[in-house]
Amino acid sequence: MAKHNIVLTKQGKTANGTIQLTGSKSECNRALIIEALSDGKVKVENMSDAADAVLLRDILKSEIREQRLEISQTNSLISDHQSQISTIDIGPAGTAMRFLTAFLPLLNKNIVLTGSERMQQRPIGILVDAMRKLGATIDYEKKDGYPPINIHPGFEQQTNVIEIKGNISSQYITALLLIAAKLPQGLELHIQGELTSKPYVEMTLAMLNQAGIRHTWADNVIAIQHQDFAETTLLVEPDWSAASYWYAIAALSDEAELFLPGLTSYSLQGDSVITEIMANFGITSVFKDGGVYLTKEAKPIVRKIFDMKECPDLAQTVIVVCAALGHEATFTGLETLKIKETDRVLALQTELAKIGVKLIEKGQVYKLDCSERNLPQRMFISTYDDHRMAMAFAPLAILIPELEVEDAEVVCKSYPAFWSDLEKVGFRSEKVA
Numbered sequence: 399m400a401k402h403n404i405v406l407t408k409q410g411k412t413a414n415g416t417i418q419l420t421g422s423k424s425e426c427n428r429a430l431i432i433e434a435l436s437d438g439k440v441k442v443e444n445m446s447d448a449a450d451a452v453l454l455r456d457i458l459k460s461e462i463r464e465q466r467l468e469i470s471q472t473n474s475l476i477s478d479h480q481s482q483i484s485t486i487d488i489g490p491a492g493t494a495m496r497f498l499t500a501f502l503p504l505l506n507k508n509i510v511l512t513g514s515e516r517m518q519q520r521p522i523g524i525l526v527d528a529m530r531k532l533g534a535t536i537d538y539e540k541k542d543g544y545p546p547i548n549i550h551p552g553f554e555q556q557t558n559v560i561e562i563k564g565n566i567s568s569q570y571i572t573a574l575l576l577i578a579a580k581l582p583q584g585l586e587l588h589i590q591g592e593l594t595s596k597p598y599v600e601m602t603l604a605m606l607n608q609a610g611i612r613h614t615w616a617d618n619v620i621a622i623q624h625q626d627f628a629e630t631t632l633l634v635e636p637d638w639s640a641a642s643y644w645y646a647i648a649a650l651s652d653e654a655e656l657f658l659p660g661l662t663s664y665s666l667q668g669d670s671v672i673t674e675i676m677a678n679f680g681i682t683s684v685f686k687d688g689g690v691y692l693t694k695e696a697k698p699i700v701r702k703i704f705d706m707k708e709c710p711d712l713a714q715t716v717i718v719v720c721a722a723l724g725h726e727a728t729f730t731g732l733e734t735l736k737i738k739e740t741d742r743v744l745a746l747q748t749e750l751a752k753i754g755v756k757l758i759e760k761g762q763v764y765k766l767d768c769s770e771r772n773l774p775q776r777m778f779i780s781t782y783d784d785h786r787m788a789m790a791f792a793p794l795a796i797l798i799p800e801l802e803v804e805d806a807e808v809v810c811k812s813y814p815a816f817w818s819d820l821e822k823v824g825f826r827s828e829k830v831a
C-alpha cells in the first residue's frame with residue numbers, strides 16, 4: 399500500500415459528536431480462534447474492521463477450509479495436507495502471530511509462519527518452548543526465539559503441565575489457553591513470576607467461558623480440562639483502546655460532548671480503565687442509551703502516578719496528554735512497551751522532544767519533565783509503523799495549528815476509520831504524498 403502523510407488542522411477547541419468505534423481487535427482475535435476451534439458451534443458477531451483481525455479471519459478461513467479439527471486415536475489431529483508447505487505472512491499483527499503459533503500446530507500441516515520486519519524482532523521463544531513441550535515440532539527459520547517459524551505436522555500431546563513466564567507478554571498465555579480445551583489432556587498452566595497485562599488473560603477466560611469452556615485459576619495455576627465448545631455467538635464489543643483517543647481529544651479540548659455507542663461499563667476490555675484515568679483530566683463518563691457520553695470540565699489535575707502494567711496500550715495516549723498539558727506525571731509498568739510495534743518508549747522520547755518534553759527513564763520508573771515544554775506552530779510526527787503513535791499524537795492538533803503525521807495508513811492495524819472519524823468532530827485532514 400502506498401504511504402501518505404496526513405496534515406491535521408483543527409479550528410476551535412471544542413469536540414462534539416457521535417463516533418461509532420469498530421470492534422475490539424483483542425476480543426475479535428480471540429473470538430476468531432475460538433470460532434475456528436469450535437467445529438462450527440461458535441459464531442462471531444460485530445467482526446472488527448481492524449486490519450489485524452481481518453487478516454486473521456482470512457488466514458483461518460483459508461487454512462481450515464478443507465478440514466475439521468478432529469482428534470485421532472493417537473492423540474494427533476487428522477489432516478490430509480501434511481506434505482505441502484504453506485507460508486502465512488501475518489504482517490505486523492502481534493496478537494495474531496502469537497495465537498497462530500499455538501493454533502497452527504493443531505492443524506497437522508507444514509506451515510511457515512512469518513511476519514513484518516518488526517515482527518521478526520518481537521520475541522516468540524517462550525511460546526515456542528511451551529508448544530514444543532506440549533508436543534509440537536517447531537523450528538526457527540532465521541534467528542532462535544523469533545519469527546519466522548516452521549511448524550511441522552505430527553502434533554501429539556506429551557504433557558498437560560506447562561510452566562511459563564508471565565512478565566514478557568500475556569499473549570503467550572492467552573494463546574495457550576485458547577487451544578487448551580482442544581488438547582486431549584487439557585492444560586495446566588503454571589505462571590512464573592509477575593503476570594503482565596492481566597486483564598487480557600481475564601478477557602480470554604471470560605470469552606472461553608461464554609463459549610462453554612470452564613477453567614480454574616488458583617494462585618498462579620490456570621487449568622482447563624479437555625472439553626467441548628457450546629453453541630454460542632460471541633459479540634465483539636467496540637474497542638476501548640480506540641476510545642482512549644477520544645478521551646484524549648476531550649482532555650485537550652476546552653469543551654467536549656462526545657457519544658461513543660456500544661461501550662459499556664462492564665466491558666471485558668481492561669482498557670475501559672481509561673474512564674478512571676481520564677476522570678483526573680476532567681472527563682466525566684456517563685453510561686446511558688447503550689453507550690458512553692464524555693463531557694469535559696476544567697479542573698486541576700492532581701494525580702501524579704500512573705501504572706500502565708494492566709493497560710499498556712493506553713500508555714502512549716496518557717503520556718501524550720500529560721505532556722501536552724504540561725502535567726509532570728510519573729509512569730510505571732512500561733517494560734513491555736519496548737517489544738511492541740516499535741520500541742514505544744524510544745518513539746515517545748523522540749517525538750515528545752519535539753515539544754520540549756522529556757520522558758526520563760529511571761529503572762522501572764519514567765518521569766515527564768515539562769520544564770522546557772514549547773508547543774510549536776507546526777510539527778511533524780514520525781510514527782515508526784505504530785498505529786498508536788499516530789493516534790496518540792493526533793489530538794495534539796487541537797493545540798498545534800498544523801500537525802503532519804507520518805504514514806496515515808498505519809492506523810488501519812486497529813482503527814481504519816480514525817482519520818474520517820476525526821473529521822466528524824471538526825478536524826480537517828489532508829493527505830500529502
Ligand SMILES: O=C(O)C1=C[C@@H](OP(=O)(O)O)[C@@H](O)[C@H](O)C1
Nearest residue numbers: 424493567568569595598710734
Ligand atoms: O491479548 C491481547 O489482545 C493483547 C495483549 C497486550 O499485549 P501484551 O500481553 O504483550 O502486553 C496488548 O498490548 C496487545 O495490544 C493486545
Ligand SMILES: C=C(OP(=O)(O)O)C(=O)O
Nearest residue numbers: 490491492493494711738
Ligand atoms: C501491541 C499491540 O498489538 P499487537 O501486539 O497485536 O501487535 C497494540 O495493538 O498496541
